[in-house]
Amino acid sequence: QVQLQQWGAGLLQPSETLSLTCAVYGESFTNYYWTWIRQPPGQGLAWIGQINYSGVTSYNPSLKSRVTISVDASKNQVSLVLKSVTAADTAVYYCARGFDYVGPWGQGTPVTVSS
Amino acid sequence: QSVLTQPPSVSGAPGQRVTISCTGSSSNIGAGYDVHWYQQLPGTAPKLLIYSSSRRPSGVPDRFSGSKSGTSASLAITGLQAEDEAEYFCQSHDNGLGGYVFGTGTTVTVL
Numbered sequence: 659q660v661q662l663q664q665w666g667a668g669l670l671q672p673s674e675t676l677s678l679t680c681a682v683y684g685e686s687f688t689n690y691y692w693t694w695i696r697q698p699p700g701q702g703l704a705w706i707g708q709i710n711y712s713g714v715t716s717y718n719p720s721l722k723s724r725v726t727i728s729v730d731a732s733k734n735q736v737s738l739v740l741k742s743v744t745a746a747d748t749a750v751y752y753c754a755r756g757f758d759y760v761g762p763w764g765q766g767t768p769v770t771v772s773s
Numbered sequence: 774q775s776v777l778t779q780p781p782s783v784s785g786a787p788g789q790r791v792t793i794s795c796t797g798s799s800s801n802i803g804a805g806y807d808v809h810w811y812q813q814l815p816g817t818a819p820k821l822l823i824y825s826s827s828r829r830p831s832g833v834p835d836r837f838s839g840s841k842s843g844t845s846a847s848l849a850i851t852g853l854q855a856e857d858e859a860e861y862f863c864q865s866h867d868n869g870l871g872g873y874v875f876g877t878g879t880t881v882t883v884l
Binding site for chain 2: 702766
């Protein structure tokens with residue numbers, strides 16, 4: 659059964675770079691797209707972007723200038739980098755399997771941006 | 774930027790039927806894109822509940838059903854149970870925004 663395990667720094671200062679990794683276990687990594695989604699405190703979900711095993715990406719236009727999603731197929735890992743963070747980027751970040759609908763999801767990584 | 778509108782909350786007694794609406798526009802649901810639904814229990818990651826408007830992933834009880842018509846979609850829960858207390862989100866694709874969008878979310882309370 660597929661499992662997604664996430665990790666990364668949880669506290670950042672404004673203008674720093676957010677970096678998260680999601681490892682995929684128990685599934686053929688190459689068969690799917692992998693998506694990042696975030697959820698600000700007490701708010702709804704927001705799609706960040708997605709990637710397939712060969713590196714084809716699509717991003718939320720509102721974040722496109724600051725975000726990079728990459729894959730390391732040899733390690734079955736997907737990474738998210740978000741540059742120049744502000745308080746508005748404070749959220750729980752999730753990775754999930756899928757292109758259109760997504761599931762299962764990782765456990766989520768809370769990220770707080772504060773000076 | 775939620776372009777899919779859901780009621781903030783719905784409630785019902787155990788055993789009752791509740792429905793959650795997801796209202797979009799001609800650039801998302803009305804453009805023919807599928808609608809998907811997720812259940813988020815308190816303090817946990819969301820879980821896929823309904824995909825392609827009306828299909829249930831393996832393991833999801835048939836008490837949950839989805840439908841789509843025009844620029845809207847609906848999620849119905851029949852035989853409401855205490856374990857159904859959660860936040861529910863719809864999701865679709867939006868041409869204007871150039872990506873995937875989620876609904877505003879609906880809290881289901883079992884009275």
